[in-house]
Amino acid sequence: MSDDDARAPLLPYEWPGSYVLGDEEVAAVSDVLRARSLFRFYGHDLQHYADRFEAAYRLRLGRRHCLAVNSGTSALAIAMGMLDVGPGDEVLVPGYLWVSCLAAVVRAGAIPRLVDIDDTFTMDPDDLARKITARTKAVLVVHMSGATGHLDRIVAVARERGVPIVEDVAQANGGTFRGEPLGSFGDVAIFSFQYNKAITAGEGGLVACDDTALYRRAFALHDLGYPRDDDGRLDTDDASAQGWGMGARMSEPTAAVLTVQETKLDALVERLRALHARLAGGLASLSSATLRATADPAGGNGSFVIVTWPDAASCREIVARTRRAGVRPGPDGLNNVAFEDWGLHLYHHNVGLVEKRGTSTRGYPWTDPANAFARGYAYGRGSLPRADDLFARSSLLAVPPSLTEDQADTVVEAFAEAARSLGSA
Numbered sequence: 001m002s003d004d005d006a007r008a009p010l011l012p013y014e015w016p017g018s019y020v021l022g023d024e025e026v027a028a029v030s031d032v033l034r035a036r037s038l039f040r041f042y043g044h045d046l047q048h049y050a051d052r053f054e055a056a057y058r059l060r061l062g063r064r065h066c067l068a069v070n071s072g073t074s075a076l077a078i079a080m081g082m083l084d085v086g087p088g089d090e091v092l093v094p095g096y097l098w099v100s101c102l103a104a105v106v107r108a109g110a111i112p113r114l115v116d117i118d119d120t121f122t123m124d125p126d127d128l129a130r131k132i133t134a135r136t137k138a139v140l141v142v143h144m145s146g147a148t149g150h151l152d153r154i155v156a157v158a159r160e161r162g163v164p165i166v167e168d169v170a171q172a173n174g175g176t177f178r179g180e181p182l183g184s185f186g187d188v189a190i191f192s193f194q195y196n197k198a199i200t201a202g203e204g205g206l207v208a209c210d211d212t213a214l215y216r217r218a219f220a221l222h223d224l225g226y227p228r229d230d231d232g233r234l235d236t237d238d239a240s241a242q243g244w245g246m247g248a249r250m251s252e253p254t255a256a257v258l259t260v261q262e263t264k265l266d267a268l269v270e271r272l273r274a275l276h277a278r279l280a281g282g283l284a285s286l287s288s289a290t291l292r293a294t295a296d297p298a299g300g301n302g303s304f305v306i307v308t309w310p311d312a313a314s315c316r317e318i319v320a321r322t323r324r325a326g327v328r329p330g331p332d333g334l335n336n337v338a339f340e341d342w343g344l345h346l347y348h349h350n351v352g353l354v355e356k357r358g359t360s361t362r363g364y365p366w367t368d369p370a371n372a373f374a375r376g377y378a379y380g381r382g383s384l385p386r387a388d389d390l391f392a393r394s395s396l397l398a399v400p401p402s403l404t405e406d407q408a409d410t411v412v413e414a415f416a417e418a419a420r421s422l423g424s425a
């Protein structure tokens with residue numbers, strides 16, 4: 001889209017955690033550097049930031065085990081390994097997701113099966129109930145764009161069928177469902193601390209669970225393939241915990257930043273929620289705008305506002321006009337976009353999935369005889385009717401925590417003006 005002849009961008013960049021980075025993070029990283037102890041398991045004078053960060057998340061989520069890792073993508077791959085996902089298995093994934101969700105399943109040798117979304121923009125529990133079968137090894141629930149959907153019903157469907165849930169909280173850190181933290185519902189939960197996320201160290205991830213056997217497998221997978229004892233020595237005797245390690249440990253400098261960022265998460269979410277309420281409240285007054293539905297209005301972390309417009313043409317035009325009016329960030333940001341420009345979040349934009357590309361040129365896992373059941377599966381546009389309709393007509397606004405109330409009102413006014421000029425306010 002060309003923003004030529006447009007007004008200057010009025011949106012600050014959308015990377016929330018970056019705005020609360022301060023001297024405390026600098027001091028924590030300096031601790032690690034001065035101690036010359038950058039590795040989490042040993043060093044000249046270990047500062048134990050990775051341990052501290054895991055302890056903070058155990059408390060925050062009320063979970064028995066948390067494991068710091070180097071990314072959300074690694075955390076998802078580890079989650080598949082924890083649940084023994086492999087050839088012959090299917091993992092149910094929603095049509096609105098991130099490419100890493102698909103990568104985790106395919107790299108495990110299993111088949112992703114798409115579940116449609118509903119107007120919460122997350123997995124539709126009715127379509128889940130239709131698609132869950134004896135082949136379903138896990139249900140990957142993804143709390144997209146800051147919030148979850150009908151999580152109670154999704155959990156009920158999976159529990160009734162005895163299928164474990166992996167909860168992907170990468171985009172909804174700090175969010176809740178009916179007062180309980182997101183990340184406390186799945187058998188396994190994963191987080192990301194990549195730069196776009198609520199709190200950040202540039203990169204980083206976390207795996208949470210309650211089951212100790214699952215945790216030992218996660219630990220082995222994120223490290224060298226074996227659990228460690230309390231002194232950090234490898235335990236090669238426990239075959240049930242052994243896996244093939246992926247070297248996905250979190251470094252101490254990363255953990256130092258995140259240990260401080262974690263203490264700022266609640267205030268950050270409070271700010272995002274207030275701005276979200278202001279933006280969503282203003283936009284909801286436009287007769288042509290339908291705000292994303294929610295099963296728990298108080299629960300989102302406030303980081304995104306999603307609006308659905310009457311049709312694809314008006315959606316595109318409203319985004320184009322508001323962008324020209326300045327509702328866009330600087331050149332490095334991606335904000336105020338039509339869903340069709342929202343990249344690999346849309347199932348059918350994942351060309352590797354649509355074309356069933358494998359982990360090598362041999363095409364595995366699609367070519368594995370154990371996965372022959374999936375030969376007829378299709379992943380192109382048209383596979384999920386509800387998602388396709390919502391994607392075609394919806395736009396997304398990330399909420400930068402440094403947005404002022406006045407700027408938020410200007411954003412709403414720009415949308416109102418664009419809708420009015422299209423005759424659909």
Ligand SMILES: Cc1ncc(COP(=O)(O)O)c(C=O)c1O
Nearest residue numbers: 071072073098100170192193194
């Ligand atoms: C829903 C979702 N899951 C997983 C990830 C992967 O996280 P990371 O970027 O830390 O690998 C992301 C983030 O990009 C995400 O948005």
